[in-house]
Amino acid sequence: MEIWRVNSFTDQPFTGNPAGVVPDADSLSDESMQLIAAELNDVSETAFICRPSVDDADIRLRYFTSTTEVDLCGHATIAALYTLAWLGRQKGRDETRIVRAQTPVGVLELGLRFAGDELQEAVMEQLAPEHAPAPGAKFAAEVLGLPESALAADLGVACASTGIWACFVPLNDVSHLARLQIRHDWIQALWPENDELSGVYAFAFIDESTTQGRFFSLPRYGIPEDPVTGTASGALGGYLIANGRMPKSGVLTARQGFEMGRGGQVMVAQNPNGRMRIGGHAVPIFRGELMV
Numbered sequence: 428m429e430i431w432r433v434n435s436f437t438d439q440p441f442t443g444n445p446a447g448v449v450p451d452a453d454s455l456s457d458e459s460m461q462l463i464a465a466e467l468n469d470v471s472e473t474a475f476i477c478r479p480s481v482d483d484a485d486i487r488l489r490y491f492t493s494t495t496e497v498d499l500c501g502h503a504t505i506a507a508l509y510t511l512a513w514l515g516r517q518k519g520r521d522e523t524r525i526v527r528a529q530t531p532v533g534v535l536e537l538g539l540r541f542a543g544d545e546l547q548e549a550v551m552e553q554l555a556p557e558h559a560p561a562p563g564a565k566f567a568a569e570v571l572g573l574p575e576s577a578l579a580a581d582l583g584v585a586c587a588s589t590g591i592w593a594c595f596v597p598l599n600d601v602s603h604l605a606r607l608q609i610r611h612d613w614i615q616a617l618w619p620e621n622d623e624l625s626g627v628y629a630f631a632f633i634d635e636s637t638t639q640g641r642f643f644s645l646p647r648y649g650i651p652e653d654p655v656t657g658t659a660s661g662a663l664g665g666y667l668i669a670n671g672r673m674p675k676s677g678v679l680t681a682r683q684g685f686e687m688g689r690g691g692q693v694m695v696a697q698n699p700n701g702r703m704r705i706g707g708h709a710v711p712i713f714r715g716e717l718m719v
Contacts, residue, residue, distance in 0.1 A: 428717040433506035436655040436691035436707040443691035444655040446506035447473030450514060464491035471650045474503035484529035494649035498531040499590040501551055501657015501705055508539055508549040509709040520544050532590045550706040552698060553589035556665020561586050563617040567596045571629055572608025582670055586618055589661040589703045594618060594627045601631040601639050605686050609643045628659045636674035639682040654684035655691035661703040664695035
């Protein structure tokens, strides 16, 4: 069985967010998918591409971390789209090809933008943003290991989702990101009643259209820190829209992973239908055979 490792949200090898991709996963059981994802133990998620079970989808995508299946994963989706193009299963010429993917959160519209016959960008539609206050907002600075003075005064701590819930903590200077001393066991304190909370995203503005952030997962996901998080970036866009801070151009550049030495960036916007959209590049790292 063929398996790939792909770095998403970057055009440079050894940066961005690594994902596993299994292009032909129909024969695999849930248990096998989980074992394969765990074998790629330094990769946050692995995407398994299957035939859809609904009529209005072209493919089905499932996502596993090393410990559990998750509903949605942005960087693994981008990696899967690029892999399909590299395999010649998605082709185009000076056009954007649409692929409809069945996911645990519903059928989502994905795009592959070709310049000539080369894939230039993959785009993922996410759900329309939902917003909620963070009941444990008063613990945000302590969760991050920062003084209260590091938090931005003009934006509040709050939660948002475009398929996966995350808590967003705005900082008043990007330099604070390098000083974080995250307390993983305390992340759930930001919203104790929400079992679907995935983690905390601390960020600061670099300019009015660019942010830089870090994302930390709850311990049960087995991902202490995610380099460049597509689902959280989409939700960040939703959070900024709710707070009137989305760039005037309508496009946000969300930088992430630089403090880890794996910097990358996600382009974030809102579609006319109200759903969020993320996009980026990817580079292949290796392809091989899974010997099972």
